[in-house]
Amino acid sequence: MRRIVFVLVAVVVLPGLIASIVGGIGHAAQDAAPVFVKKIPPGYRDWKVVSVAHEAGELNDIRAVLGNDIAIKAYREGKLPFPEGAIVGRIAWSYVASEENNKIFGREQSFVAGSATDTYLQFMVKDSKKYAATGGWGYSSFDQDGKPSDEAAMTSCFPCHQAIKGRDFVFSRYTP
Amino acid sequence: MRRIVFVLVAVVVLPGLIASIVGGIGHAAQDAAPVFVKKIPPGYRDWKVVSVAHEAGELNDIRAVLGNDIAIKAYREGKLPFPEGAIVGRIAWSYVASEENNKIFGREQSFVAGSATDTYLQFMVKDSKKYAATGGWGYSSFDQDGKPSDEAAMTSCFPCHQAIKGRDFVFSRYTP
Numbered sequence A, B: 001m002r003r004i005v006f007v008l009v010a011v012v013v014l015p016g017l018i019a020s021i022v023g024g025i026g027h028a029a030q031d032a033a034p035v036f037v038k039k040i041p042p043g044y045r046d047w048k049v050v051s052v053a054h055e056a057g058e059l060n061d062i063r064a065v066l067g068n069d070i071a072i073k074a075y076r077e078g079k080l081p082f083p084e085g086a087i088v089g090r091i092a093w094s095y096v097a098s099e100e101n102n103k104i105f106g107r108e109q110s111f112v113a114g115s116a117t118d119t120y121l122q123f124m125v126k127d128s129k130k131y132a133a134t135g136g137w138g139y140s141s142f143d144q145d146g147k148p149s150d151e152a153a154m155t156s157c158f159p160c161h162q163a164i165k166g167r168d169f170v171f172s173r174y175t176p
Helices: A002-030 A069-077 A099-105 A157-167 B002-030 B069-077 B099-105 B157-167
Strands: A048-055 A061-067 A087-097 A110-126 A137-142 B048-055 B061-067 B087-097 B110-126 B137-142
Touching: A048 A069, A048 A087, A048 B048, A048 B061, A048 B087, A061 A069, A061 A110, A061 B048, A069 A087, A087 B048, A099 A110, A099 B157, A137 A157, A157 B099, B048 B069, B048 B087, B061 B069, B061 B110, B069 B087, B099 B110, B137 B157
Parallel strands: none
Antiparallel strands: A048 A061, A048 B110, A061 A087, A087 A110, A110 A137, A110 B048, B048 B061, B061 B087, B087 B110, B110 B137
16 A cells, blocks of 8 residues: 555656756756745844835835844844845835824924835845855845736846945945 | 841942832822833834834934834734833934935935934833823933933923824834
């Protein structure tokens, strides 16, 4: 009985597995330099704050930049380059005037975070080997429904980040 | 030898301790409704993000609103009033244009967090009994050196927060 099960597993599972490995090799060969990450890192909303920012103009968002524990430790210790496994994330919400706050304060001064934007979540994942072609960082971007941006859009990440190679390609500074 | 040490401790430490307790009682009697908190909650910089905001005008800051675990849990579950022990904090940095980012992006659009402001840290601490006179929240504010604001300045907290009694006196909404 055990032998039959083993044979069945071998017949049913192995071809798929082999196809998958071969497919993987084929994909890797075609696309020798993966630069995009397609999964949202679990638990990112619980990460610690690196800093905050406002992008005006077309983006018109207000954002929190967060880091996983590896990234935060490196930031706080001022260590560059960031170690393997570091992830820097940012959440972008629409930038909206708070009528509620302004009414209470008696001044037009308060701008708050509204709904998730079209580039709601972005992450940089440090893996020096896997993402060697883009400075050791894999880039990702997700809309308000968690859908990753298409690869064409993602090619615009590294050219800008490359300009700050001296800070290991990371724009955001840690603000204590 | 042990007895001598004990006696010495009793002589040196106890009068100070008693003075301190009596002083505390005297202070409580004078000031029956404490509304101000004079200590920065330990570990606040590791707290999770509630939201972010920009206050223009005289404040001219960009800020992260954080919560301790009790506050974050209540926010995420939409529970009001906030439970005992909840603390909502906010860090305010000066609001500055990032020449570095603007140069790289080729647009004047990027505003980032600069140095700590004169009201760098503020906290609301929930203790319904202790701070009954101010909606169950004790307020605190600290400058960039960790010095608490004087009590005269602190009397301005509750009158504004009172306007949002319906959300348990807390301005900031949680943005997922």
